[in-house]
Amino acid sequence: MMDKAELEARLSAYVGTTTGPPVAAPDAVNEAMIRHWCEALGDRLPVYTDADTARQSVHGGIVAPPTMLQAWILRGFSMASPSDEDKDAQVEVGRLLAAAGYPSVVATNCEQEYLRYLRPGDRIFAETVFEAISGQKATALGTGYFIDTRTTFRDERGESVGWMTFRILRFKPNQVPQAASPAPSTSQKPRRLRPPLGHDNRWWWEGIEAGEIRIQRCKRCATLRHPPRPMCGTCQSIEWDWIVSQGAGSVYSHVVMHHPPVPGYDLPLCVALIELDEGTRLVANVIGCPPSQVRIGMRVQARIEPADDELRLPFFYPAAT
Amino acid sequence: MNVQPLQDAAAIVGIGQTEFSKNSGRSELQLAAEAVRAALADAGIEPKEVDGLTTFTMDTNDEIEVARSVGIGDLTFFARTPYGGGAAIGVILHAAMAVASGVANCVVVYRAFNERSGRRYSTGVSEPLVTADAIHWSWYMPFGLLTPASWVAMYSQRYMHEYGCTGRDLAQVAVSTRKHAVHNPNAFFYGRALTVEEHQASRWIAEPLRLFDCCQESDGGCAQVIVPARRARAMKAKGALIRGVAQAAGRDQENMTSFYRPSISYLPEMDLVAKQTYAMAGLAPPDIGAAILYDAFTPVVLWQLESWGFCSRGEAKDFVRDGNLELGGALPCNTHGGQLSEAYIHGMNGVNEGVRLIRGTSVNQPKKNEHVLVTAGVGVPTSGMILGQL
Ligand SMILES: [Zn+2]
Numbered sequence: 199m200m201d202k203a204e205l206e207a208r209l210s211a212y213v214g215t216t217t218g219p220p221v222a223a224p225d226a227v228n229e230a231m232i233r234h235w236c237e238a239l240g241d242r243l244p245v246y247t248d249a250d251t252a253r254q255s256v257h258g259g260i261v262a263p264p265t266m267l268q269a270w271i272l273r274g275f276s277m278a279s280p281s282d283e284d285k286d287a288q289v290e291v292g293r294l295l296a297a298a299g300y301p302s303v304v305a306t307n308c309e310q311e312y313l314r315y316l317r318p319g320d321r322i323f324a325e326t327v328f329e330a331i332s333g334q335k336a337t338a339l340g341t342g343y344f345i346d347t348r349t350t351f352r353d354e355r356g357e358s359v360g361w362m363t364f365r366i367l368r369f370k371p372n373q374v375p376q377a378a379s380p381a382p383s384t385s386q387k388p389r390r391l392r393p394p395l396g397h398d399n400r401w402w403w404e405g406i407e408a409g410e411i412r413i414q415r416c417k418r419c420a421t422l423r424h425p426p427r428p429m430c431g432t433c434q435s436i437e438w439d440w441i442v443s444q445g446a447g448s449v450y451s452h453v454v455m456h457h458p459p460v461p462g463y464d465l466p467l468c469v470a471l472i473e474l475d476e477g478t479r480l481v482a483n484v485i486g487c488p489p490s491q492v493r494i495g496m497r498v499q500a501r502i503e504p505a506d507d508e509l510r511l512p513f514f515y516p517a518a519t
Numbered sequence: 520m521n522v523q524p525l526q527d528a529a530a531i532v533g534i535g536q537t538e539f540s541k542n543s544g545r546s547e548l549q550l551a552a553e554a555v556r557a558a559l560a561d562a563g564i565e566p567k568e569v570d571g572l573t574t575f576t577m578d579t580n581d582e583i584e585v586a587r588s589v590g591i592g593d594l595t596f597f598a599r600t601p602y603g604g605g606a607a608i609g610v611i612l613h614a615a616m617a618v619a620s621g622v623a624n625c626v627v628v629y630r631a632f633n634e635r636s637g638r639r640y641s642t643g644v645s646e647p648l649v650t651a652d653a654i655h656w657s658w659y660m661p662f663g664l665l666t667p668a669s670w671v672a673m674y675s676q677r678y679m680h681e682y683g684c685t686g687r688d689l690a691q692v693a694v695s696t697r698k699h700a701v702h703n704p705n706a707f708f709y710g711r712a713l714t715v716e717e718h719q720a721s722r723w724i725a726e727p728l729r730l731f732d733c734c735q736e737s738d739g740g741c742a743q744v745i746v747p748a749r750r751a752r753a754m755k756a757k758g759a760l761i762r763g764v765a766q767a768a769g770r771d772q773e774n775m776t777s778f779y780r781p782s783i784s785y786l787p788e789m790d791l792v793a794k795q796t797y798a799m800a801g802l803a804p805p806d807i808g809a810a811i812l813y814d815a816f817t818p819v820v821l822w823q824l825e826s827w828g829f830c831s832r833g834e835a836k837d838f839v840r841d842g843n844l845e846l847g848g849a850l851p852c853n854t855h856g857g858q859l860s861e862a863y864i865h866g867m868n869g870v871n872e873g874v875r876l877i878r879g880t881s882v883n884q885p886k887k888n889e890h891v892l893v894t895a896g897v898g899v900p901t902s903g904m905i906l907g908q909l
Contacts, residue, residue, distance in 0.1 A: 336542035393657035
């Protein structure tokens with residue numbers, strides 16, 4: 199494979215050159231194609247399709263929707279039309295980059311300006327120039343090169359009727375990290391991250407399975423503690439049991455998660471710090487009302503419900519008043 | 520009288536860094552080696568003179584790998600500091616203790632990562648091993664509280680509720696760092712200012728935090744060279760004297776999620792760092808000419824202004840109005856653009872800027888630079904220091 203310096207030297211040789219000879223529109227601007235376009239896009243403006251209305255308008259007759267500009271010069275159905283690929287330097291650049299390890303392509307920007315309305319009978323010619331090819335860029339999709347082209351559209355008299363700039367990215371796709379990738383494409387819904395279970399927390403999650411929110415309690419001094427710890431910070435006893443919370447409490451603080459998306463979590467998602475009436479706090483989701491309605495001090499009541507086919511979690515609902 | 524053996528005992532005599540980017544295109548070890556080499560060149564010290572190295576526990580670059588890469592020979596001291604960005608000044612503390620005690624004569628501090636192109640912290644935690652730390656995350660992962668922004672947002676909502684602080688107040692912090700980054704060619708936002716309206720229009724990440732309340736995830740490395748103060752005075756490179764330095768964890772501390780304290784609207788660990796650092800340096804808030812306050816997120820700057828006594832509790836929102844964090848303000852802050860606008864190198868780019876402020880070489884140099892405060896990560900056991908003129 200060629201090295202980066204050689205690739206970039208070869209790419210930069212294209213800048214300022216045309217992608218090939220001017221392309222002539224296969225058909226003159228015509229009412230049939232205008233009608234198909236308007237039907238497909240649901241554009242009901244009569245000046246494009248109704249001859250009588252158009253005659254009485256400022257245009258004095260039917261005109262084409264300006265946004266059809268590029269449509270006039272698009273190559274026909276590829277299996278039916280002769281291939282002129284070899285004449286197009288854009289194809290050449292694409293092959294060069296694919297060979298250098300940048301096989302993917304995505305269009306990123308397009309701007310057009312329309313200088314006059316096109317009318318049935320106009321014949322359109324287009325010429326495209328490589329305006330710029332970037333240095334190597336790291337993007338969210340992958341590392342690659344931005345290619346900017348500018349196409350000038352002219353009529354049969356050689357007068358410019360509009361232009362278009364187009365930017366594509368040719369890139370090497372990023373390897374998607376395992377943790378961030380969606381679950382395998384089964385019909386199964388992605389699931390939330392599991393709590394790692396160990397000596398110091400398994401009993402609490404077993405409580406959730408049993409339908410209980412447990413609060414660890416020191417057997418010697420009765421101090422409640424959450425999250426649980428193996429030793430009492432007040433009296434250093436390692437003897438403990440638990441009480442079962444009534445699940446009633448109030449919102450001490452809360453956030454609404456919007457970004458980044460993580461499989462298994464439906465966004466926006468309210469995560470709140472709940473102060474239980476027993477006195478300890480815990481983090482859990484508030485559902486049963488839109489996240490925007492959650493307020494500090496709001497009374498909530500827990501229900502232990504399935505988060506998916508396997509994991510149960512305490513969910514807090516606005517308390518009935 | 521309190522004996523303070525570390526007061527004025529050590530100095531930072533060299534700073535180095537790589538460029539900051541979204542894709543360094545090289546290994547973390549290479550970034551570390553380049554940053555260390557640059558810091559040594561700045562100090563005018565040969566690699567073979569280095570006998571100590573310190574870094575973060577989160578750093579992937581082994582001391583011995585860095586030493587071999589840079590041509591550092593025998594090491595008599597190495598130590599690591601835990602808790603993410605909270606280590607940023609802790610590593611300096613360790614280096615200062617080592618050179619003050621004679622365990623080492625020249626310690627290099629380094630931190631380098633591909634935090635943008637490699638493992639991004641913003642993608643959240645997903646701990647496979649069942650350690651105490653993994654159990655700690657089990658209280659948050661199933662509920663979707665997975666990212667640094669989300670943890671900071673939980674404190675922020677409560678703080679804003681208690682003190683009437685608004686998103687527009689947070690915007691003041693973001694706007695001030697951008698004003699500084701506009702003049703800093705090393706900054707992501709070089710030449711790109713920000714308005715309060717643009718901040719307010721940016722999308723939510725973890726409500727109440729918006730995109731522009733969050734720092735720039737970055738690739739890069741930074742390093743500093745620490746030697747005894749008496750040696751620093753004889754050196755050609757202008758050094759920054761470590762007047763006071765401290766690290767602290769607070770009561771009922773968790774790693775980013777200390778949600779179970781009676782109040783979650785202030786930082787007990789940072790209060791403790793401030794108390795110790797001022798005591799060691801024999802200084803008070805009015806003595807501080809400029810500050811580098813760790814700014815992974817905008818609200819953490821407000822809380823630190825309160826911890827370090829620049830304003831009363833809950834009044835930081837008033838302090839940051841009227842450009843007080845900008846050049847010419849009451850406390851020029853994050854003159855490099857901070858982690859919000861220069862780059863996020865776990866606070867270590869801020870240490871380099873702190874030394875530049877003392878040297879008088881910042882691109883946004885305030886006039887008053889007798890003493891400069893530099894702090895480390897927020898929400899974790901943390902650290903801080905006051906630098907002064909040699
Ligand atoms: Zn007890």
